[in-house]
Amino acid sequence: MKAYGSEVKPWRISYDEIVQEEGYVTGIAYFENQDGPGGFRFRVSGQEAAVLTYAQEAVIHKLALYVLDEDQLRAQLAERHASALEQRRAYWHDWLKQRCEALHGLIDAADLALLANTREWSVRLCLELLTFNKPIYLEEPPFDPTQDRLIRIEPLDIGADAKYRLEYLIHPTVKAGKKDIYEPLDASISEAWARITSTGGDADLYLYRGGVLKDSSTSAGADDEVSASGGKGSWRLHVRGYTDAEYTHPGDWIKI
Numbered sequence: 485m486k487a488y489g490s491e492v493k494p495w496r497i498s499y500d501e502i503v504q505e506e507g508y509v510t511g512i513a514y515f516e517n518q519d520g521p522g523g524f525r526f527r528v529s530g531q532e533a534a535v536l537t538y539a540q541e542a543v544i545h546k547l548a549l550y551v552l553d554e555d556q557l558r559a560q561l562a563e564r565h566a567s568a569l570e571q572r573r574a575y576w577h578d579w580l581k582q583r584c585e586a587l588h589g590l591i592d593a594a595d596l597a598l599l600a601n602t603r604e605w606s607v608r609l610c611l612e613l614l615t616f617n618k619p620i621y622l623e624e625p626p627f628d629p630t631q632d633r634l635i636r637i638e639p640l641d642i643g644a645d646a647k648y649r650l651e652y653l654i655h656p657t658v659k660a661g662k663k664d665i666y667e668p669l670d671a672s673i674s675e676a677w678a679r680i681t682s683t684g685g686d687a688d689l690y691l692y693r694g695g696v697l698k699d700s701s702t703s704a705g706a707d708d709e710v711s712a713s714g715g716k717g718s719w720r721l722h723v724r725g726y727t728d729a730e731y732t733h734p735g736d737w738i739k740i
Contacts, residue, residue: 495515495543495544495547496542497513499513499528499539508530508629510528511529515547522639522640522642524547525669526547526635526638527634527635528633528635529627529633529634529635530632530633530634534633535633538633538635538656543655543656545653545654545655546653547652547653549648549649550649551646551648552647552648621697624690624697624720625663625722627665632665634665635664635665635666637650637668637669639670648738648739649736649737649738650670650737650738651736652734653732653734654733654735655730655732656730656731656733657728657730657731659725660725660726661724662725663722664722664723665720665723667719668737673719673738674713674738674740675712675714675740676710676736676738677709677711677736677738678733678734678735679707679708679709679735680709680723680733681707682729682730683730683732684728684730685726686726687708687731688702688703688723689709689722689724690721691710691712691721691722692722694718698710699711702726719737
């Protein structure tokens with residue numbers, strides 16, 4: 485197994501250049517592996533003040549790329565999916581306890597309990613829409629450079645046919661009503677997993693592929709976790725501030 489990137493010392497972002505775009509700026513930083521080949525181009529786009537704030541506040545605890553064979557990647561992916569499913573099962577168990585009274589008369593409580601434990605994401609979404617007061621965005625809201633930050637991670641010096649797992653761990657903040665959007669700059673990514681732990685405030689997760697919602701987690705607690713697989717295309721992960729929030733965000737993007 486080959487590993488490229490930093491797994492030891494936290495990394496503060498220092499932009500090598502700031503490029504003026506139409507209505508916003510993009511800060512570009514490079515991280516080179518000092519122990520071998522490979523590296524990353526890290527781009528943060530938005531209003532200049534927000535881009536500079538991200539660099540000042542965010543701490544990158546991990547930014548690594550593992551070149552693996554397909555069996556290893558699928559085994560790791562299965563672990564990630566199982567973790568996300570267990571987190572969701574626990575969330576829905578608590579959610580049903582709190583909201584069965586609100587749903588009384590709409591659907592039998594025993595049926596609710598059965599549906600809440602299903603793996604069918606669309607059923608859980610329908611339950612959430614009945615009484616939950618947080619928004620669900622089935623189609624991806626476009627990047628709004630006046631409000632949002634777009635964080636794009638591009639692996640460098642990796643062969644076009646390489647199968648890999650891009651893993652990172654970042655600790656930034658997000659304002660209420662605004663989004664940090666994370667995107668891997670590789671259209672061949674086929675699997676995704678992400679978690680956020682809100683260490684202050686409440687932030688929510690929305691995972692999109694090709695502009696369509698693949699998974700979401702909007703619990704009011706400390707942890708949210710999402711995962712999805714199948715198909716290649718443009719993946720984006722939205723971290724939306726329900727309130728001002730400080731969050732720790734580990735993420736995996738897998739190319740098989």
